[in-house]
Amino acid sequence: MSILVLLDQRGGLKPTALEAVSAGRVIASVAGTDLHALYIGRCNPGLSKELKGFGLKKIFACEDDSLAHYSSESYVAIACELVRSLNPDVVLGSATAVGKESFASLAARLNVELAQDCVGLSWNDGLTATKPIYGGKVLAEMRVSDHPAMLTLRPNLFKISRKGEDIPEIVRLENPEIPVRTHIRAIVQTADDTLELTEAKIVVSGGRGIGGPENWPLLQDLCDELGAALGASRATVDSGWISHACQVGQTGKVVSPDLYIACGISGAVQHLAGIRNARVIVAINKDPDAPIFDYCDYGLVGDLFEIVPILIAELRSLRWMNSNDDGSTRINVAR
Ligand SMILES: Cc1cc2nc3c(=O)[nH]c(=O)nc-3n(C[C@H](O)[C@H](O)[C@H](O)COP(=O)(O)OP(=O)(O)OC[C@H]3O[C@@H](n4cnc5c(N)ncnc54)[C@H](O)[C@@H]3O)c2cc1C
DSSP states (O other): OEEEEEOOBSSSBOHHHHHHHHHHHHHHHHHTOEEEEEEEESOOTTHHHHTTTSOOSEEEEEEOGGGSSOOHHHHHHHHHHHHHHHOOSEEEEEOSHHHHHHHHHHHHHHTOOEEEEESEEEESSSEEEEEEETTTTEEEEEEEOSSSEEEEEOTTSSOOOOOSOOOOEEEEOOOOOOOOSOOOOOOOOOGGGSSOGGGOSEEEEEOGGGOSGGGHHHHHHHHHHHTOEEEEOHHHHHTTSSOGGGBBSTTSBOOOOSEEEEESOOOOHHHHTTTTTOSEEEEEESOTTOGGGGTOSEEEESOHHHHHHHHHHHHHHHHHHHHHSSSOOSSOOOO
């Protein structure tokens, strides 16, 4: 019996990969089973060091420059071959864009069920996954009984935890050089995806209250100060003010940051469906009766065009004080 974690990478292991490995270790230790991982990507000589202390027994590594960028054709074929030969009981991954796509293809190839975007896992003589349904209004506990049980985990929810100094064995896999029909010529980074919304620790979102697309730079300044990703309500997306990639909510992205700052967002249920897992929610709205105030942890009643510049100035001055501090960490800016 074993658990296999498919590692998320983009120019290096992503934190979501470590979250999935940490969750896998907890399950492996309760179930008394081995934990393995699969890395597909460009050659990564630091792999066993990066994954030291996670209780991994083996890392299966298929490394080649041609695998630097995700391609569902080659990645899924490699993962499928390993799953068939290793025969793990559980295959875990991250519910990132790549993770969701590759797991869907892999589950279809293996003809097994798949639980995407799980927010909890437990083991009691079998695997139980907790998964939000009905736009996050209900948490379903599902017994995953197919073999292998395939699950992806929502980013930012599972704590990364190392214990010990164990170094996993690296097992090199041949690149099967699958003939792929899609070739990546270039990756053009847009302003929207400099920091992936679903994986960001801090998200600043704007709603119709920002008044128009010309005011995004104000929220982007706040994002830059906090190291946050920029999100948006559907009203702004539908108005053509920002791309759909930034939409948070039921028909947009589900985010789970430590801090979510909603600026000029009323707090419609469809928007709230996307932020239920945010740890702390701050709302800035000039209407004291806006529904978001029933939901947030901290509410600022006022004009965002007055409040956001004050926040930015405060953050800048804190950062300035920090850099002039004689080495102490008395003032800690979230960056
Ligand atoms: C099937 C369906 C799916 C949907 N999916 C989504 C989704 O995924 N995500 C989503 O967001 N919505 C979704 N919606 C739309 C949702 O119902 C709301 O219409 C939308 O969220 C409203 O966006 P908003 O809060 O930006 O705009 P509004 O509701 O117009 O709110 C704007 C807010 O800004 C405040 N404001 C105005 N000026 C200022 C100022 N200067 N300073 C401070 N505050 C100010 C106002 O008081 C108001 O509360 C969906 C709707 C449906 C029917």
